[in-house]
Amino acid sequence: MQESTTAGEEDVLAEPALDEPDGPDQPSMPRTRFRRPRDLVAVALIVVAALIAWFVLWQNSDEHATTSQTAAVPIEPPSAPEVFPPSLAEAWRADSPATPQPVVTGTAIVTAAGGEVLGRDPLTGQVRWRYARDLPLCTVATAWSKVVTVYQTDGRLLPSSDPRSGGGCSEVTTLHSDDGERDTARNDDAQLGTHLVYDGNYVTATGPDVLDTWRSDLVLTVEYGRMPDLRNAGKQRVNPETQTSGDRPNECKYGSVGAGGGYVAVIERCSDDIGSDRLSVYKAVGKDDWDIPEVTGSVVVGGHDAQIVAFSGDHIAVALPDPQRLVVYTVEGKQVAEYPLHLPDADLRGSAKGPVVSTAQGPGMIYWYTGSRTIALNQRALTPLWTVDGALGPGTRFAGKLLVPVPGGIDVLDPVTGKKIGTFPVDRGGYTGPVEMDFEGPMVFEQRGATLVALR
Template identity: 50%
Template sequence: MSGWRREPDGTRATTGSSTGRHRAPVRRVPRNGRSPWNRRRDRVFAALIVVVCLGAAVAVWSVSDQRGTVQRTAAAPAPRPPAPGSVPGALTEMWSAASPATPVPVAQGPTVVSAEGGEVLGRDAVTGEVRWRYARDLELCTVALAWKRVLVVHRKELGCSEVTQLDPDTGRRTAQRNSDAELGTRLVDGRGQVTTTGRRLLVSWRDDLVKTNEYGEVPALVNPGRQPRTGCTYGSVAATSGRIGVVERCPEDPGDRLTVLKAVPEKSDKPEQVFTAVLAGRDAKVVAMSGDHTAVVLPEQRLLVIYGAEGDQRAAYPLDLPAADLGGDPKGGVVPTNEGAVGMFWFTGSTTVALSRSDLTPLWTLRGTLGPGTRFAGQYVLPIEGGLAVVDEGTGATVRTVGVDRHGYAGPVRLDSTGPVVLEQRGDQLAALK
């Protein structure tokens, strides 16, 4: 038998047993006991932790890209209306919008893009109605079309470094990356890769915006000694499938240098040259590339020189053009060109020159134009003073002209078309004609 006694805290303990052994005291938790977190000081401490976490989250959000982004997407639009069977006898301006960030019209399907400040708007091609919007609290550098997507480049601290890819139908963001493009950059579409222009750096990406090549003065260099030359500046850039052409000016060269690069080398930070050659003179411009051929203007000799796959000179053609058309680097490092059904079209500044698609041989010249033109309704049209000239692509003969009221604007005009709409980029203004 064992006895029990009551302890001061309310528990009971044995006093003995017939076996002579004692049992350890058993402590019961008081029914009115409190959790440690019920104390006031603990609740205050927990509240402080929550406040600190919320404050940190707000601080991160306040400086994040998301805070400075406005995105309003849209449902997929109706199909694009068809183009007419031939260029109409009259065209009327349907709408216009400020768009200084689009060097050329940006159109895909039923959508036309305008871009100003930090804002990109997707518009109905016929009415101009805004369907979607993408805006950043950053200035735009440039906007272009590639891979049937809208490429948007915004300016950050060190240059044109924020690149966003948008679905033209909905405005939905499909890819984004940071890059090292320079201020004043343009985007050159090489049918596979897009290359940013610059005075000291060229950067190429594939369609998911993964970098494939960087050439020149690379910031934050990780692996030195991988560039073939240093101290060079770049005057003009062109591209074709798998290749990039650039005119360089290097301190030790007696003349300008033409270099053709692989758009996708084995390592993106180690450029691979297809060929490089010092040219006979200064102030050269790379005009166009097609297949293995590269066309370069030599102003001092007044020649258009065609180079082959290994840098060999295939042909040279005299140019009867004003000196102002031949000299100086093109704006943004890109010579104004466009493609037609059978050739490429180069705008010199006062004249359009048609080049053979197969080997870039000059085919014909039309003076008094305002741009390289575009295909519309199965025909090729060129901007001229007071309207458009419908021309035969093979001969350059003017079939007829169509009047266009440009409201006093007399500068260069870049054209594009989508369905029944002709688009004109008149400096900082975009206009739609139908």
């Protein structure tokens, strides 16, 4: 028996008719807002505009401005020499003005120029990986077995009162040393001319107005200095002992910097410390956060042109002229020793030198390059032990010996006693400036100004 329906009711169980042409009397489908031609044109324009905007953003992005060519096969560390070599001769050289000393990583030897960082095979100098940006490099160093690159930005969007308005070193990236793969990155407040100081755990970027310290993932652990901060206007991340309660702030500039054992030491030149520089020491991790430095000691040092020479354990060696002396302090600012020095006057004019004194380390020893000679210090007490006159740099430990660059060659010394064993003749052409050294496997590297030279 079939069920019937009355007129005007819809049979919801009935199957729809198929292929039924629209008759002339059937009403047309209502227009939607996306079926009108002008609406379709508008949608197309929106899509095109979005694509153009994306393209413009991509063109100006860091990703577009970066070239990263990693090594197909990671670089293997070369083997150390089994016997001390009878001679050293040049094997290869490369331009590297952005590295203040040889960047030896345990695998690659790194050179850097312009905006380009190259990971090379230590034995041959062959480029194995490449990282480049459309920004000039400020500096390149090694820490945490990685390569730390710092790039310059122009600072044009900052107010003229900001120390970074003339440009800064704010783009920081770490790379894996064996293949050049990018690891971590951060935007920072480092200033032009920055150097990187590594204590084995933390890296501190130097500057005349601010010091920034990072851990291995580039997270900021403490900032020390006067830097405009839009989030905390007027807040000063400085040493409370150098601040006065009057209307005029005590202005300080930062000079020589050292780091060790989870502490950072800095020479401050403050307007209220008349007649003397100040040594201040603070922990590499802020007290409660990165913007609250925990100062452990701060003391005037009794003279100008102070230089932090060495930081070992909880002791800091500071060199001073007038009279010439090496003074040892604890991290609490207590003086524990003082030793006379006999150096050319220019060696101890720290204000004219860079923020980091040139040193090298060996087991139980620190080798300090003064500018005219190398002085060996006992690593524990920081006591001066012996001197190499006429040196061009602090040297490097290599195959159980100490190599010290001198005019026309490299002296080979006993690393503990300083006794001279011999000299490797080295022709440096017309270069007579300072020489920074390091080694990787059987290779010895010299940084001669803007050039890295490999010797074997």
